[in-house]
Amino acid sequence: MPATTVDFVTVSTSGLESSPHAETLAGLRANEARYFKNKYDLAFTTTPAAEAPELVDYVAKVLTERDILIASKPLEVTEMIIGAAEGRIRWTYVFYESGLAINVLYTLDNAKKRAVGFKLSMGMDVPAELADKFKFARQKSKLAGEIRGSFFVVKGEY
Numbered sequence: 001m002p003a004t005t006v007d008f009v010t011v012s013t014s015g016l017e018s019s020p021h022a023e024t025l026a027g028l029r030a031n032e033a034r035y036f037k038n039k040y041d042l043a044f045t046t047t048p049a050a051e052a053p054e055l056v057d058y059v060a061k062v063l064t065e066r067d068i069l070i071a072s073k074p075l076e077v078t079e080m081i082i083g084a085a086e087g088r089i090r091w092t093y094v095f096y097e098s099g100l101a102i103n104v105l106y107t108l109d110n111a112k113k114r115a116v117g118f119k120l121s122m123g124m125d126v127p128a129e130l131a132d133k134f135k136f137a138r139q140k141s142k143l144a145g146e147i148r149g150s151f152f153v154v155k156g157e158y
Helices: 022-040 053-066
Strands: 045-046 074-082 089-096 100-107 113-119 137-141 143-154
Touching: 022 074, 022 089, 022 100, 022 137, 022 143, 053 089, 053 100, 053 113, 074 100
Parallel strands: none
Antiparallel strands: 045 074, 074 089, 089 100, 100 113, 113 143, 137 143
């Protein structure tokens, strides 16, 4: 399956159908697509996780900083390098079958802004591997209903 540009006007579950939260996960993915279009004028393009295992591995490696191993199957991934030479950000996303979305925001030229973000699709339970480690704040979204999110600051070099 080729890379797909996420449409945030007509939300599609394409690539996410095996998730029990496919509709709300698609809304969450569309919410992220809208953010990148509005903030950076970029199209949010995803690829099946099986076609880019290096991105899944990268996110997994960063998560080891907090001894987190995600049990759910990765469905889709994307990665973008945003910004000019002095402010480049590597932004990597993995969307999981459980309804979880993880992004790693990693500044390439400045170690001050590096973090991992977790977003839970509406209706999903907090995954066991995150339940005792994070508190989740709620955010309303026209595309995703309610998104619960949390994050941690990345300390290592990846």
